[in-house]
Amino acid sequence: MSYQWPLDASELFGERYPQMINTGLPVSDVDTVRAAVADMWTDAPGGWVHEWSKLAASYAEAGAHERAALAYGWAKFPALADGGKRVALARQLEQYQLAAPGFGLEFQRQVLGLPYRGGTTDVSVHVFTPFGLPPGRPVLIASGGVDSWKMDVHGVLVLLATQLQLRVVAFDIAGTGESAVPMTGSGGAEIVGGLIDHARSLGNGVVGHVGISMGGYFSARSGLAGDVDAAVVLGGPVEAAFTGERKAVFGMDGIVGNALGFDAPPSPEEFAASRAEFSLRPLLDQDRNAPMLIVNGADDVHVPQHDTLVFQGRRDTVVDLVPDTGHCAVSKWGEVFPTVIGWLDRSLAAAGTSR
CATH class of the missing domain: 1.20.1440 (de novo design (two linked rop proteins))
Incomplete structure (x- = not known):
């Protein structure tokens, strides 16, 4: 639809x-x-x-x-x-x-049958493996957001795999790209959970999750739930973005409406009802999260600052609201990603030694 x-x-x-x-x-x-x-x-x-x-x-x-x-x-x-x-x-x-032969690392395209609402759904993943990768390394799962999908963030995926020297499994979140099912919070999280289980079998059992934009919603969810060993949330909406108080701009209402599976523009009431179930407030109220790195631009027009700053003061959590840049701090990725890579390297190594 x-x-x-x-x-x-x-x-x-x-x-x-x-x-x-x-x-x-x-x-x-x-x-x-x-x-x-x-x-x-x-x-x-x-x-x-x-x-x-x-x-x-x-x-x-x-x-x-x-x-x-x-x-x-x-x-x-x-x-x-x-x-x-x-x-x-x-x-x-x-x-x-x-x-793919010019990517500078081993590339595989696979289709996985992952759990979804009592059955399975086919999820196409792209696996990036540095040449000569030793056994026993962590694995990273990663995705873009609601309008920029796994092939669109290719440079980030290669950077993470090569700089961290680990395998990266890239996917499209539910309702986007090659996904065969609409985007929902619970259904999308179920798919991510199945992918995390799969990723644990590919390395030393340690799994990190990097999510960009709406993908950051799902990495926030897996990090808050403690389902992964480390989570990076880059511009992810988690709570305030799903209320009706903020007007959608630059066509985001239609982008999200398509991802949610509507076949015509939804009414304001339909749109609000569909988004309400995404709030991560229940998980934010718990104290069980994995180590988390939360990053966004201070001038984001899509995700309120609240959805970044709400993580301040949580245990094992680093928050960086980057000034003078917008959604996902994309104009400052040259500054942001060295921080992301360093944090992931330390966090995944610590998770490995504690196993």
Whole structure:
């Protein structure tokens, strides 16, 4: 189920521009697409999917498959709301697999049957393993968010695997990307729980969880519940973001509505009811969390500061609200990720020695 909704492409470029250029695309090429796009949904010259796909096809023809995958990722952004977006996702996957020999580490694509509501659901995962990885290393599970999925955060996944010298298992959260089920808090967490169990069998039994944006909701959930040995929450909503007090901007209402499985724009009452079950207040009221690192930008327009600062004072928890940057602190990832990597290295090593 999916639907289109009113969305200003120029506003979307304004908000996502740092992400577009910080994940590997040349500024000049992004600027060219930005100048050409006049409409979000028209699948024709001047349309978002058309212009991004045109750039991606030029990369593919030149053999620049990794850049082609990134550009097709923007073509299908921000939701699989029509056939053109779904075609772009299929082409992104095709180009991504063609690029894999150049990733600089071992890459495997697997489909896992993970627990979901009394049965199982197929979850496609991408496994990154540094060459010559010794046995007995921790494993990291990682995901992007509600509109930037596992292939879109490729650079982060490779950075984590190579810098930490461990295996990274990347996935799309429920309701996004290649997921076959809608996004719910409990159902999505059940899938994550199954993936954590799988990851424990791949290394020394120690598992960390890195979540970006809405993926950070699920890493916050697994960290607060003590289901993992360390959790990094990068721009994750946990409580205040799910109330009706904050107006959605830059099309986030439609992005989330698609992920939730609606086939038409939900009424305010339907939207509020669907989001209410996501609040992590019950887990925040407990004192059982794994070590956690909570990071976000102070100027985030999507996630209130409360959802970062609420972690202050918790045991085994480090909180960093980064000034002068927005959602997920994406414009300062060059500063943020050395901190993330250092913290994970220490936390996972400590978890290993305590086993």
